[in-house]
Amino acid sequence: MPNVTALILAAGFGTRFGSDxxxxxLADGRTLLAASLEGALRxxxxxxxxxxxxxxxxxxxxxxxxxxxLCEDAGQGMGHSLAAGVRALSTDPAEAIAVLLGDMPWIxxxxxxxxxxxxxxxxxxxxxxxxxRGHPVLFGRDFWPELQALSGDEGARRVLRTHASxxxxxxVDDPGVLRDVDSPEALEP
Numbered sequence: 001m002p003n004v005t006a007l008i009l010a011a012g013f014g015t016r017f018g019s020d021x022x023x024x025x026l027a028d029g030r031t032l033l034a035a036s037l038e039g040a041l042r043x044x045x046x047x048x049x050x051x052x053x054x055x056x057x058x059x060x061x062x063x064x065x066x067x068x069x070l071c072e073d074a075g076q077g078m079g080h081s082l083a084a085g086v087r088a089l090s091t092d093p094a095e096a097i098a099v100l101l102g103d104m105p106w107i108x109x110x111x112x113x114x115x116x117x118x119x120x121x122x123x124x125x126x127x128x129x130x131x132x133r134g135h136p137v138l139f140g141r142d143f144w145p146e147l148q149a150l151s152g153d154e155g156a157r158r159v160l161r162t163h164a165s166x167x168x169x170x171x172v173d174d175p176g177v178l179r180d181v182d183s184p185e186a187l188e189p
Contacts, residue, residue, distance in 0.1 A: 121140040
């Protein structure tokens with residue numbers, strides 16, 4: 001299996017949700033962010049969270065010892081958070097980074113393992129469910145310099161558009177790759 005590091009983006013403000021959705025409680029009692037982290041930890045040996053400097057990991061329901069990357073300018077958009085995370089991991093020996101979102105706890109473990117198996121330094125790998133592109137997106141090491149230069153709220157869209165020839169779309173039977181939480185109603189099973 002390729003060496004892939006997981007980077008969970010969780011420094012956003014979730015304004016559409018109405019409150020800090022990372023602290024929202026799922027039916028099983030876990031916070032949304034803790035559930036997303038646990039899903040990643042089942043697959044990846046190396047998992048890092050991007051948070052805001054003022055965040056308290058314990059109040060987010062995170063276990064002690066989480067690898068946390070602080071993004072000073074998280075308020076300026078997802079591009080800043082992603083860039084901060086990739087910069088912090090620039091010396092990581094991984095072939096690829098799996099960029100996960102902190103509000104997507106329902107991605108199935110087999111889907112993650114299938115994506116990791118396709119990762120490579122020169123590829124951008126992502127899941128597709130019923131014709132729709134989902135998350136996570138795995139960026140090979142060749143694309144890390146561009147990710148480190150991102151800014152604004154566009155995330156990695158520009159990198160994706162620029163390198164369409166590197167795409168590896170993997171069909172998965174997993175609606176969890178599309179299901180994020182933008183409203184309290186989205187927490188319902």
